[in-house]
Amino acid sequence: MSRVVRAGGVSVRWEPRAALVCGLVALVAAGAAVLVVGSGEFPVSPADVVRSIIGQGDQATGFIVRTLRLPRAVTGLLAGLALGMSGAIFQSMSRNPLGSPDLIGFTTGSATGALLQILVFGGGAVAITASSVAGAFLTAAAVYLVAYRRGGGVHGVRLVLIGVAAAAMLEAANSYLITRAELREAYEAAFWLTGSLNGRGWAQATPLAVALAVLVPAALLLARPLGMGEMGDDAARALGVPVQRTRALLMVVGVGLVAAATAAAGPVPFVALAAPQLARRLTRSPGAQLLSAGLTGAALLACGDLISLHLPVAMPVGVVTGVLGGAYLAWLLLTAGRRAA
Amino acid sequence: MLSLARRTPRTPPAKEAAAPPVRRPAARWAGLAALAVLLLLAAAASLAVGAEHVPIGKVAPAVFTPDGSRDALIVHDLRLPRTLLGLGVGVALGLAGAVMQALTRNPLAEPGLLGVNGGAALAVVIVIGAFRADDVLVYVWAAFLGAAGAAVLVHTIGARGRGGTSPARLVLAGAAVNAVFSALTAGLMLLSPRAFNGFRFWQVGTLAGRDAAVFVRVLPFIAAGTVLALLLARPLNALGLGDEAGRALGAHPGRTRALGALAVVLLCGAATAAVGPITFLGLAVPYAVRALVGPDQRWVLPYSLLLAPVVLLAADVAGRAVAAPGELQTGIVTAFLGAPLFMLIVRRGRTREL
Numbered sequence A: 001m002s003r004v005v006r007a008g009g010v011s012v013r014w015e016p017r018a019a020l021v022c023g024l025v026a027l028v029a030a031g032a033a034v035l036v037v038g039s040g041e042f043p044v045s046p047a048d049v050v051r052s053i054i055g056q057g058d059q060a061t062g063f064i065v066r067t068l069r070l071p072r073a074v075t076g077l078l079a080g081l082a083l084g085m086s087g088a089i090f091q092s093m094s095r096n097p098l099g100s101p102d103l104i105g106f107t108t109g110s111a112t113g114a115l116l117q118i119l120v121f122g123g124g125a126v127a128i129t130a131s132s133v134a135g136a137f138l139t140a141a142a143v144y145l146v147a148y149r150r151g152g153g154v155h156g157v158r159l160v161l162i163g164v165a166a167a168a169m170l171e172a173a174n175s176y177l178i179t180r181a182e183l184r185e186a187y188e189a190a191f192w193l194t195g196s197l198n199g200r201g202w203a204q205a206t207p208l209a210v211a212l213a214v215l216v217p218a219a220l221l222l223a224r225p226l227g228m229g230e231m232g233d234d235a236a237r238a239l240g241v242p243v244q245r246t247r248a249l250l251m252v253v254g255v256g257l258v259a260a261a262t263a264a265a266g267p268v269p270f271v272a273l274a275a276p277q278l279a280r281r282l283t284r285s286p287g288a289q290l291l292s293a294g295l296t297g298a299a300l301l302a303c304g305d306l307i308s309l310h311l312p313v314a315m316p317v318g319v320v321t322g323v324l325g326g327a328y329l330a331w332l333l334l335t336a337g338r339r340a341a
Numbered sequence B: 001m002l003s004l005a006r007r008t009p010r011t012p013p014a015k016e017a018a019a020p021p022v023r024r025p026a027a028r029w030a031g032l033a034a035l036a037v038l039l040l041l042a043a044a045a046s047l048a049v050g051a052e053h054v055p056i057g058k059v060a061p062a063v064f065t066p067d068g069s070r071d072a073l074i075v076h077d078l079r080l081p082r083t084l085l086g087l088g089v090g091v092a093l094g095l096a097g098a099v100m101q102a103l104t105r106n107p108l109a110e111p112g113l114l115g116v117n118g119g120a121a122l123a124v125v126i127v128i129g130a131f132r133a134d135d136v137l138v139y140v141w142a143a144f145l146g147a148a149g150a151a152v153l154v155h156t157i158g159a160r161g162r163g164g165t166s167p168a169r170l171v172l173a174g175a176a177v178n179a180v181f182s183a184l185t186a187g188l189m190l191l192s193p194r195a196f197n198g199f200r201f202w203q204v205g206t207l208a209g210r211d212a213a214v215f216v217r218v219l220p221f222i223a224a225g226t227v228l229a230l231l232l233a234r235p236l237n238a239l240g241l242g243d244e245a246g247r248a249l250g251a252h253p254g255r256t257r258a259l260g261a262l263a264v265v266l267l268c269g270a271a272t273a274a275v276g277p278i279t280f281l282g283l284a285v286p287y288a289v290r291a292l293v294g295p296d297q298r299w300v301l302p303y304s305l306l307l308a309p310v311v312l313l314a315a316d317v318a319g320r321a322v323a324a325p326g327e328l329q330t331g332i333v334t335a336f337l338g339a340p341l342f343m344l345i346v347r348r349g350r351t352r353e354l
Helices: A016-038 A046-053 A059-094 A105-121 A125-145 A157-179 A185-195 A200-227 A234-240 A243-267 A271-283 A292-310 A316-339 B027-047 B054-063 B070-104 B116-131 B135-159 B167-189 B194-203 B212-231 B233-239 B243-247 B253-275 B280-292 B297-322 B330-348
Strands: A001-006 A010-012
Touching: A010 A292, A016 A046, A016 A271, A016 A292, A046 A059, A046 A105, A046 B054, A046 B070, A046 B116, A059 A243, A059 A271, A059 A292, A059 B054, A105 A125, A105 A157, A105 A185, A125 A157, A125 A200, A125 A234, A125 A243, A125 B330, A157 A185, A157 A292, A157 B167, A157 B194, A157 B330, A185 A316, A185 B194, A200 A243, A200 B116, A200 B330, A243 B054, A243 B253, A271 A292, A271 A316, A316 B116, A316 B135, A316 B167, B027 B054, B027 B070, B027 B280, B027 B297, B054 B070, B054 B233, B070 B212, B070 B253, B070 B280, B116 B135, B116 B167, B116 B194, B167 B194, B212 B253, B212 B297, B233 B243, B233 B253, B243 B253, B253 B280, B280 B297, B280 B330
Parallel strands: none
Antiparallel strands: A001 A010
């Protein structure tokens, strides 16, 4: 249900349920992040965490919270936000819930770029981010080019299947890079490749925040034409949406979001797939809900990180999201099969 | 949403067979013989090519009458087991792919993509990590369990819904199951750097560094799976007509499926336990073979049996030659050859055939 608020010449359409869900999901994300900051060898109570973040409390706790643990939680929240939003963009564009960047190889390609930089060229944080972005863009361009057919455009299922093959190929390349490295480097790279928030400092969180400050507003601005694109190209064109240009711009923003998240947290699997689907079911509203999908992604990644911190053995967050997300994808396939095949 | 199979192909099937498949039995027998010769050549190349140069004239004596010299050691103790393993694993994966594609009537079916190899890999990692097992026979049994579990799981997920299993949904179910398995495998691998060092070479799928004992251990399972698969050629042909028509002709679809699945699990489990997960070989070879000889399983299976080890050995030799003095692991070469072919099949929209 949507309501329209008019004030003078400006009218804003808003949906009470969606707004409520967004608020609640954001609360969950923030709560999980606070608990993440409080977890570790030196536990900090949630109240002390909040006190330290706003600059009160004793100095030792302040150091642990602000310098050591907060960047990890912030990286998790921002990466989740980016993954959720890009998932919503690509799923909406391919009109297929499976057309999400982690399934069709974009995150894998981004990881290949970063791995090349880490293991072969030995560049620093900026270089890693740059080659991660380049890897994501090259993969996206290749997958779309191969899936494109003159006359037919990019068919949803064809795109997904070709993306799955590209992901398999890039995974082979990643494994190869890992076998070529020294054991210690390879171990670290494998940890990163699973999707991990361990040891993230402000050096990772700050560039991610800067990138999102540009990309998130851009994505939200493009969200309206995106919703029309879902009704089909002709309907959108009839409503005055420049379809090709919007699509190209959205591609760029979506791939940028994936690449920024991957550079900071590694290729965390399945957040991009699951977040938009969950958000859509929670808000019960059709179309691409970029904001709710992004917030859901942040909540998912923060909760996954919290779980990974409390497992009996230390596991990177990617293992948690991989297992949960894979099970979710299986469930998605099962129910989709039951409704209509 | 997942309806690739129900789309009508762009060109009618009759037109697609631009180069008419070889139909005459004599030509088919000749093709089979030619493949056998190719296989011998590939095996010879695998023995003769490597990081260390061995004079070509010394290769044959080193295989049959090793004299303890350095060249003989390299050829007899390192390259011979590797070549034999390549033969066995190639046969296993080629046949497994052909049987799987026939059973599911799905040209995209492939043990690597459908999670069977992933399940086997996870099971092997579990027994290594949790039970500190280092016996290949234990790996093999674990791989069987993992492969069987994954096959059942993927098929259950993929086969739900009206109208049975669509090729696209089966692949996606495989991607889902693979993702869970590979996340778990990665998590277990990361528990100990020492174990990780072994796994990172195993998980790319490589023929390197396996001694003759590995081949001896998996050989009985591959042999049993091969015999079973070849015996199924006729029932699989009947299955290709559809369950109704097949039953009318006196076939037992249920029994054929169960035996076929058993053969696939035997072949994939043994191959994965021996060399690690290798993707796309089981996809590419039967596809090429059907283009060559048509859909008759009595020819598809033997052709796949001979062509797959040729491709695997060639990929292995190429990997050694391209990246010398190091090497490009076999699984990586097959992925880079097979994935583009998979994309081509999808682009052509030929997921309806079979």
